[in-house]
Amino acid sequence: LKVEVAKTAGFCMGVTRAMDLALKVAREKNEVIYSLGPLIHNRQAVASLEAEGFLIAEVPEEIPEGTTVVIRAHGVRPEVREELEARGIRVIDATCPHVVASQKRIAVKSRAGFSIVIVGDRDHAEIKGLMGHAVGPVVVISSPEEVAEVELPEPLCIIAQTTFSEITYEKVVAEAQKRFPSIEIFESICSSTEDRQREVREMVKRVDAFVVVGARHSANTLRLAEIASESGKPTIHVETAAELSFSELRNLELVGVSAGASTPGWVIEEVIGALEAEEGH
Numbered sequence: 443l444k445v446e447v448a449k450t451a452g453f454c455m456g457v458t459r460a461m462d463l464a465l466k467v468a469r470e471k472n473e474v475i476y477s478l479g480p481l482i483h484n485r486q487a488v489a490s491l492e493a494e495g496f497l498i499a500e501v502p503e504e505i506p507e508g509t510t511v512v513i514r515a516h517g518v519r520p521e522v523r524e525e526l527e528a529r530g531i532r533v534i535d536a537t538c539p540h541v542v543a544s545q546k547r548i549a550v551k552s553r554a555g556f557s558i559v560i561v562g563d564r565d566h567a568e569i570k571g572l573m574g575h576a577v578g579p580v581v582v583i584s585s586p587e588e589v590a591e592v593e594l595p596e597p598l599c600i601i602a603q604t605t606f607s608e609i610t611y612e613k614v615v616a617e618a619q620k621r622f623p624s625i626e627i628f629e630s631i632c633s634s635t636e637d638r639q640r641e642v643r644e645m646v647k648r649v650d651a652f653v654v655v656g657a658r659h660s661a662n663t664l665r666l667a668e669i670a671s672e673s674g675k676p677t678i679h680v681e682t683a684a685e686l687s688f689s690e691l692r693n694l695e696l697v698g699v700s701a702g703a704s705t706p707g708w709v710i711e712e713v714i715g716a717l718e719a720e721e722g723h
């Protein structure tokens with residue numbers, strides 16, 4: 443089989459950076475390293491991190507003094523970092539640069555007297571971290587309808603979670619501009635998810651079948667499989683190479699491969715290798 447691999451398959455810049463930083467520290471220190479929440483939502487990746495000596499702490503209090511902790515790509519509230527450092531814990535900050543940019547904008551605008559409207563999922567770790575960077579009034583909303591409920595002193599500025607839907611954000615912003623004509627708008631959505639989906643849409647036109655690699659519970663991976671299968675071409679979603687079934691790929695020439703943002707490179711490589719080994723059958 444010939445295989446075409448999507449350029450956008452697998453870890454986004456922020457996740458690659460966080461994993462590289464974490465592994466570098468683990469290998470240098472040769473001791474147990476904590477991460478505040480799982481560094482990545484992927485079983486295979488978590489298992490390989492555990493083998494490297496990583497432990498997941500759900501809350502900062504679980505991390506013993508004198509140890510090292512990695513802050514994941516979503517970032518944290520400033521107080522969390524201060525509290526960890528005050529307890530003598532070494533902090534390795536792997537907050538994604540896109541998220542850091544949003545945190546800084548919120549801090550600057552908030553100090554300048556603006557109320558902050560954050561658009562996103564209020565239970566998400568990134569949003570909790572962003573809220574913590576506001577020193578004044580702040581609210582989280584997730585739909586255009588909720589704009590009517592915003593009761594904050596003007597001036598206002600509005601900013602989105604980095605992975606929020608661009609289309610929904612545009613609608614929220616349009617509503618907000620009607621109620622608060624002078625509201626300042628920040629374009630903070632990271633393009634990584636959109637780019638990945640766009641590439642699958644393009645690739646699926648020229649391949650005979652599509653394989654999507656990633657966790658079954660990963661929303662962005664499921665979305666990729668959905669996009670590929672909407673084309674009517676055979677689409678297979680696997681977590682690992684062991685799950686590949688070649689019966690659907692018989693007599694085909696070119697297979698496209700992409701993967702979700704939390705799928706490690708080596709898991710993708712194994713799938714590509716298994717597909718390529720089918721050549722000539």
Ligand code: SF4
Pocket residue numbers: 454455456457515516538539540541604605632633634635703
């Ligand atoms: S902001 Fe974008 S690049 Fe950064 S971690 Fe999130 S999806 Fe990845």
